Amino acid sequence: MTETRLRADSARTVLTILEAAERILSSKPTATMEEIAAAAGVARTTVHRRFATREALIAALATWAAQQLSDAVDAARPDSTPPLVALYQATTNVLAVKLSWGFAMDASVAPGNEADRIKANVVDRCDQLFARLADVGILRPDVTPLWARRVYYALLHEVCQDAAAHPDTELDTDAVATQLVETLLHGVGTPGTSL
Structure with missing residues (x-):
């Protein structure tokens, strides 16, 4: 076997283990390494x-x-795509992840880990996207x-919580992303309603 093939086989094995760990730990957070190994085959x-x-x-x-979350945001090209298009695409991509x-x-991991660094970069990218949304007038001047990003994150969290509570219900991420962005930008009230 070539060294390249060995590295590819090793990477596949690691991914298989990580995917199995996600499946098992999602339903049984106290699962042992042995249970994860068995699930990974x-x-x-x-x-x-x-x-x-x-x-x-x-x-x-x-x-x-x-x-994967960072790659999902990057795939929406938030720096170069029109900001509203980027928001919809990033939302669809992020929901899938x-x-x-x-x-x-x-997952609760030790502070200062690599996952925290990557997530902080994602937050920075999102903040830049929301600044672009404000710059082009998609956000109200008083928001x-x-x-807006905090409300957006709360909506994402609620969608994920609802999906976790109903694991047998398949979600159409495109439709949910559209509803989430529409809710963010237009609220849940009827048009013309104000204080």
Whole structure:
């Protein structure tokens, strides 16, 4: 076997373990390394060779998910695409990641880890996108980009919580993203209603 193929096989094995860990830990947060190995279809020693401890596995899982989140935002091209288009696309992409990697996204890991660094970069990118939305007049002048981003994050959180409470219901991420952005920009009241 060539060195390149060995590295590719190793990367596939790690991804298989991480995907199995997400599935198992989502339904049983106290699952053991042995249970994760069984779900991944690999020997327990294979898991331990890649991850010395359960904590190391969870940290790697959180980092993997955070990177997927970052890639999802990048794929929307928030710096160059018209800001409203970027917001819709980023929302669809982010929902797909958050719904697939729910345990990992909320995993508790040691402070200052790689996942936190990646997530902080995602927040910065989102803040820049919301500043662009304000600059082109999509946000009302009396709404700060920071406030809009916080409301947006709260809406994302609620969608994910609802999906976790109803795991057997398949979500159309495009439709949910559209509803989420429409709710963010127009609220839930009828048109013309004001204080």
